Amino acid sequence: MSDVDEVDETHDPARRSFVESANDPDTEFPIQNLPLGIFSTSRDPVPRIGVAIGDQIFDLKRARSLELLPSSLPSFVFEQTTLNALFGQGRSTLRRLRRCVADLLDRETSADITKRRAADLFAPIDQCTMYRPTDVGNYTDFYAGIYHARAAGALLTPENPLPQNYKWIPIAYHGRASSVQVGRGAIKRPLGQRPPSEPGRAPEFGPCERLDFELEMGFYHSGGNGIGHPIPIGEAGREILGFSLLNDWSARDIQRWEMFPLGPFLSKSFATFVSPWVVTSDALIPFRVAAMERPDGDPRPLGYLLDEADQAAGGIDVDLEVYLSTEQMRSGAAPAVRILTSNARYLYWTPAQMIAHHTVNGCNLEAGDLIGTGTISGPSPQELSSMLELTAAGAKPVGLPNCERRSFLQDGDEITFKGRCSRGGFASVGFGSCTGRISGAAPIVTKEAV
């Protein structure tokens, strides 16, 4: 958290919007939230920047063309089909935009024109198409959820569940950028090599049999440090622009066989889903909390990762939920079942520490880059945030109300992530959802199959 991260009038819980659905206490998108996303409508199929407000999207491109946004905000960013250019302007621009949009949507302060031109400026969310928020130039996935690292480690290397570097290094790996998609749609079961049935035999080849999700959060930084220029920990949090939900789809059998020595590759690169809405760091200011307390005996972070202000308020309190809906449940019109809950507080490293670590070697961040926190499991058995952990690697299948059981995901299964921040004295804000439904694998490809 940076020194400019203070609650201001945009967080005032008494504010009401003239968009009535935004004043519903259950809405994820009250006027205190104002998340950014890329959308289009059937009337205008060009993707553009919008802000979610209640059950509507406020069209920033139109708002700009009607001169509702201050001319001090650069015009070209609202002509783009992604958030990259806006994110490249940095946090101060996002904050000015937030204040301006809040005033435009406020029942008291809104200009008449906003209401008069409402038909041009607003579109119902459920009639819009959503897109990937940014053109992801680089995707990095951390491993900062210590309960996940310990639970996954206990299954894979029980003698040494937590890697020896874990409490020193915010461990991460490079993910595949091209297959990052907006979390709205189908995901094809990947083909790949599965481990040999016994040592010395050939691996098996075919559709993944241990398809899984991983509950994470993603975040975006304004980038722009050049190659060779580390971002000091004292500045690292300041330019984190916003957060989303992230599903790091994982093929456990492919992963187990391929990942030594260079890490996960095809077991993750078939798809990563991000939620369409980016909840800004400014909207999240009321929900900042202290970084996870390090148990006695844990080492103090090294100097380049240590900042008292970040330790005091570098965490975020986001309640997370995962829902499963199977084909059989849907055919019986049964609602999706919540299979786990968790909270973003359960991160051993803060997002600012991740940024400081990521750049300490001089690696350059770019606007639009996506950074994943790693799977966020919690300490209790209901807070294990992947099927791998929930089912003890398949040994204890999850029972569903219709008597189906799941060790890993089957074709037709649909996974939905939800996220929400609540705190007394503030309006509750939500992250929307991130949803994917599994479809069957592609046919097996060989030379002959061409």
Next chain:
Amino acid sequence: MSDVDEVDETHDPARRSFVESANDPDTEFPIQNLPLGIFSTSRDPVPRIGVAIGDQIFDLKRARSLELLPSSLPSFVFEQTTLNALFGQGRSTLRRLRRCVADLLDRETSADITKRRAADLFAPIDQCTMYRPTDVGNYTDFYAGIYHARAAGALLTPENPLPQNYKWIPIAYHGRASSVQVGRGAIKRPLGQRPPSEPGRAPEFGPCERLDFELEMGFYHSGGNGIGHPIPIGEAGREILGFSLLNDWSARDIQRWEMFPLGPFLSKSFATFVSPWVVTSDALIPFRVAAMERPDGDPRPLGYLLDEADQAAGGIDVDLEVYLSTEQMRSGAAPAVRILTSNARYLYWTPAQMIAHHTVNGCNLEAGDLIGTGTISGPSPQELSSMLELTAAGAKPVGLPNCERRSFLQDGDEITFKGRCSRGGFASVGFGSCTGRISGAAPIVTKEAV
């Protein structure tokens, strides 16, 4: 190698260019080569596409504006500042371009206008600025050099030098795209965590003490398979567009401490260098060779990786060299010393197998993506393609003619890669060079240092 990979008139060794330097038997860029790159001149600082010919660059943007290129080639690709759009057009477009440029530069077939406007169309290579050939959306680094895998493995895990999956899987990991740079310039020594001096102690923090290069080749594919659409092995080689030299700079001490369990991260992401020239797959047709022969007892590749045509001609015969020049050598005007040689034949997996594997899970490739082969060491002690291997992890420093010794790279050291293809009956073609000089680390960053 695909069925259309046949020697044609562009490979005729009797062809001569009216650019006289291209007819020098020692040139890397005869008329039979015609590699693509991005350059600018002091007179026109806008980066644009050029072709190397002898000691000159032929300006394709100007050639297009003078209507020297056939109108069937799409104009917009020559207006770009990277090769991405041209690469997105695919191999057949590159082949048409090659034939046309060869005719334009040929002493016999060139149009008068090409010579008359030579001052506009050509610029001396040594007066041009070169750029990264593509905007790298995704960078994947394989581990297909089996002699490297075995040598590195023997140093790190002597009881089991080759991973058990090695002969089944073309192992790879995602690299960092943003720090891929053209191999012309300085590279700052990275800061990072180094392993604890003894188990249980804190890691050390500071400049990397085991800075290294890795000799690889990079290649480019036209991409465009959608998410969920594997590229069959029988088609996988066809759209590999060209090759370059690649230096996968590595911080061995940082790598050793960080890489378990998720693979290399900061130890590689501070810089990756590619040579400015992309030698096209078409130029390399005469130099295709059989894939590396698998020793008796090695498994047959699984069906999705097996193609007889690829086994017969999926390798490339490229002689590779690495030169080292130290500050002390340069101050004494001593030439750089060749410290090793290798050859691209020493790859256990062919580039086509890498593409088929990369996409078998449905991962989508994009035009401009960079794919590294992994370090290409050979079987002999003079063919170990990193300082790690050459010096047995520092135990046996390399002696230089001026009596300096090197375990790993020191500030001021300059590493240059060269590559060249030669075969009786064909003109020899070269890859230009890929060069980087080490500069001192950035100051250590902490909260207080801000």
